[in-house]
Amino acid sequence: MALRVIVGIKWVPNTQAVRFDPKTGTLIREGVPSIVNPHDLDAVELALQLKERYGAKVTAISMAPPSAVKGLEHVIGMGVDDAILISDRVFAGSDTLATSYVIAQTLKRIGDFNLALFGQETIDSSTAHIPAQVAGWLELPYIYYVDRIEDLDLEQNVVTVRRILEDRLEWYKLKMPAILGVAMKSQKPRPVSIYNKLRVRMENPIKVWSNKELGLDPRCLGLKGSPTLVTKVTWTPEVPRKKQVIEGPPGEAVKKLVEKLCGEGVLPFEC
Amino acid sequence: METKFDVVVVGAGPAGASAAYTAARHGLKVLLVERGRGAGSKQVFGGRVYAAPLREIYEDFDKEAPIHRWVRKERVSLVHGDRMVTFEYESDRTVSFTTYLTQLTSWMVEKAVSAGAIFVDEVRVDSIVRDDAGKVIGVESGGERVYADIVVDAEGVNRLLLEKLGLAEKTRPSQVALGVKEVVKVGEDKINERFGVAPGEGVSWVLTGDVTGNMPGGAFIYTNKDTVSIGVVVYLESAVNMVKEPIHILVEKLRTHPSLSRLWADGDVMEYAARLTPESGYRYMPRKLATHGLMVAGDAAGLLLNTGYTFRGVDYAALSGYMAGNAAVKALEEGDTGEENLRRLYEKPLLESFIVRDLKRHRGIEWLMSNPEFFKKYPALATGVACRLFDLEGEAPTVYEALRSSASDQGLSLLRLVLDMFRVVRKL
Numbered sequence: 001m002a003l004r005v006i007v008g009i010k011w012v013p014n015t016q017a018v019r020f021d022p023k024t025g026t027l028i029r030e031g032v033p034s035i036v037n038p039h040d041l042d043a044v045e046l047a048l049q050l051k052e053r054y055g056a057k058v059t060a061i062s063m064a065p066p067s068a069v070k071g072l073e074h075v076i077g078m079g080v081d082d083a084i085l086i087s088d089r090v091f092a093g094s095d096t097l098a099t100s101y102v103i104a105q106t107l108k109r110i111g112d113f114n115l116a117l118f119g120q121e122t123i124d125s126s127t128a129h130i131p132a133q134v135a136g137w138l139e140l141p142y143i144y145y146v147d148r149i150e151d152l153d154l155e156q157n158v159v160t161v162r163r164i165l166e167d168r169l170e171w172y173k174l175k176m177p178a179i180l181g182v183a184m185k186s187q188k189p190r191p192v193s194i195y196n197k198l199r200v201r202m203e204n205p206i207k208v209w210s211n212k213e214l215g216l217d218p219r220c221l222g223l224k225g226s227p228t229l230v231t232k233v234t235w236t237p238e239v240p241r242k243k244q245v246i247e248g249p250p251g252e253a254v255k256k257l258v259e260k261l262c263g264e265g266v267l268p269f270e271c
Numbered sequence: 272m273e274t275k276f277d278v279v280v281v282g283a284g285p286a287g288a289s290a291a292y293t294a295a296r297h298g299l300k301v302l303l304v305e306r307g308r309g310a311g312s313k314q315v316f317g318g319r320v321y322a323a324p325l326r327e328i329y330e331d332f333d334k335e336a337p338i339h340r341w342v343r344k345e346r347v348s349l350v351h352g353d354r355m356v357t358f359e360y361e362s363d364r365t366v367s368f369t370t371y372l373t374q375l376t377s378w379m380v381e382k383a384v385s386a387g388a389i390f391v392d393e394v395r396v397d398s399i400v401r402d403d404a405g406k407v408i409g410v411e412s413g414g415e416r417v418y419a420d421i422v423v424d425a426e427g428v429n430r431l432l433l434e435k436l437g438l439a440e441k442t443r444p445s446q447v448a449l450g451v452k453e454v455v456k457v458g459e460d461k462i463n464e465r466f467g468v469a470p471g472e473g474v475s476w477v478l479t480g481d482v483t484g485n486m487p488g489g490a491f492i493y494t495n496k497d498t499v500s501i502g503v504v505v506y507l508e509s510a511v512n513m514v515k516e517p518i519h520i521l522v523e524k525l526r527t528h529p530s531l532s533r534l535w536a537d538g539d540v541m542e543y544a545a546r547l548t549p550e551s552g553y554r555y556m557p558r559k560l561a562t563h564g565l566m567v568a569g570d571a572a573g574l575l576l577n578t579g580y581t582f583r584g585v586d587y588a589a590l591s592g593y594m595a596g597n598a599a600v601k602a603l604e605e606g607d608t609g610e611e612n613l614r615r616l617y618e619k620p621l622l623e624s625f626i627v628r629d630l631k632r633h634r635g636i637e638w639l640m641s642n643p644e645f646f647k648k649y650p651a652l653a654t655g656v657a658c659r660l661f662d663l664e665g666e667a668p669t670v671y672e673a674l675r676s677s678a679s680d681q682g683l684s685l686l687r688l689v690l691d692m693f694r695v696v697r698k699l
Contacts, residue, residue: 032307077393113525194412197391198274245520 293596
């Protein structure tokens with residue numbers, strides 16, 4: 001049986017481009033382009049290496065609104081074979097528990113996968129819950145911070161992975177199917193290629209599954225299925241930048257600058 | 272997979288999108304390739320587009336295109352310190368409009384896709400591929416080749432592909448200007464009120480003088496739907512020699528200018544952008560606009576006009592793309608994509624079109640741009656005259672007296688003044 005790898009993708013606002021509204025404490029998402037969560041691209045890259053090494057078929061999945069098709073097109077452009085967009089209004093407002101439930105049920109429906117790879121966390125919420133919770137729902141083995149697949153034995157159905165921690169490396173053997181969290185920045189995600197991009201346009205490799213296909217209990221989905229309460233959000237208020245240009249020869253200008261900074265009390269020493 | 276197309280278009284800007292649209296609606300199999308993410312994501316322009324060529328290309332233009340405001344007021348200002356002399360022309364015709372170029376280009380690409388073109392983004396074309404006989408046979412990206420009978424190069428002002436082919440020289444600083452721009456969110460009603468325009472109507476404003484730090488060039492202000500685009504264009508050669516501060520500081524000075532800042536007071540800067548533009552399109556043109564299997568359109572072909580009081584490029588680009596698209600259709604019908612035929616079908620009509628006639632006609636701008644003192648002395652002179660005529664605290668001078676005394680402040684003799692004025696009027 002050929003190796004089947006699933007890779008999870010999140011479509012996130014580009015947090016580097018997001019600004020805070022200091023009055024309401026919410027994100028200003030208006031006009032901010034979304035991107036594939038950069039850490040997921042590490043997982044995609046690792047999956048594509050398995051495709052090269054073992055001829056794996058790689059399927060990307062994403063639970064997101066329809067606009068996330070752009071993200072799935074991107075990873076197919078990198079070389080992923082096909083993709084499923086899990087999209088339905090009843091999924092809206094899901095916390096990580098409800099989300100991981102939907103993703104776990106999607107994996108169950110796909111059925112014959114050997115490995116499901118996820119980015120370790122997402123740049124917009126950084127919970128790192130999803131891969132662990134998916135493994136929990138499916139009662140499958142799970143290792144996180146994986147940076148390398150050392151060996152894959154399809155006969156024994158065992159995968160050997162390397163985990164990278166701050167001070168050491170660890171090796172694990174897992175029975176497949178297994179869930180892996182791929183260490184952040186552990187890979188160099190490849191660029192898209194023109195043929196793979198053409199495939200997106202000519203072969204229609206993206207399917208959309210709504211809850212019609214999955215048939216999940218609405219009580220477990222969306223806001224209803226989400227026990228998480230966000231009770232308080234704090235943030236560091238942005239200090240408006242003052243741009244001032246100090247004219248004059250460098251020596252004098254520096255003097256004036258130091259005086260100004262002293263006046264503002266930002267220098268760590270007495271002036 | 273079928274990887275041979277009738278036409279591959281490189282670059283999804285106004286030129287590329289229009290070429291793809293035109294070829295696709297005539298039934299050709301077209302691939303439009305863009306390096307950036309989405310259509311037009313790398314594009315920058317001042318803010319105004321002339322409508323007539325777009326009406327010719329896109330039947331549904333007036334109904335569908337993302338038009339922010341029709342330009343009703345044209346202003347030209349000479350600025351010196353916090354004084355400014357402004358000429359204003361007002362008309363209620365729908366000749367040119369403001370928009371965001373990304374929106375306009377996205378719309379064009381949508382039209383191309385609905386006409387049947389295939390659009391792929393995030394793909395960089397590394398080179399244009401030729402066979403041993405020198406015929407262009409396709410493009411190469413990341414080691415993969417896509418073949419086509421005809422390639423349309425609409426890669427933009429930075430023409431790496433044409434340089435590789437040996438069709439264009441490396442761009443020199445003296446050939447290009449640097450434009451830096453900010454988009455300030457002001458609000459639709461506030462713009463109507465502050466600029467004195469009705470909803471859907473806008474202002475196009477060109478300024479020169481110390482708003483460019485007295486460097487050859489100019490500043491611009493365009494009203495969009497609920498934002499204002501402001502920016503400065505300076506000629507790179509002078510920027511290198513004369514620049515005393517980073518060019519983005521000039522934009523900031525424009526934004527905080529005492530006579531202008533109230534127009535966008537309390538506005539948030541939404542976006543910064545910068546781009547190169549050919550100083551003189553005519554001189555920037557490649558030696559040939561077509562070779563065997565290849566046509567060059569848009570900025571890559573040098574189709575950008577700066578008259579000193581207005582900038583044009585988007586409509587020229589679109590029109591050249593349209594002409595390239597039509598030429599592709601004809602050439603494939605005739606079964607001849609050779610250099611001679613493509614030059615006959617594309618280059619010749621383009622050279623004879625109003626675009627290239629305009630580019631030739633306005634070459635005088637180069638002469639003006641090589642005279643930095645104009646940008647210093649004349650705005651000061653004009654504001655000096657206006658100040659003497661209008662800021663009356665005692666005696667009221669005659670126009671002649673005001674002119675003479677202001678000219679002598681600038682070290683300009685009246686003879687020199689008359690000669691310069693004559694030259695400016697003739698050259699522009």
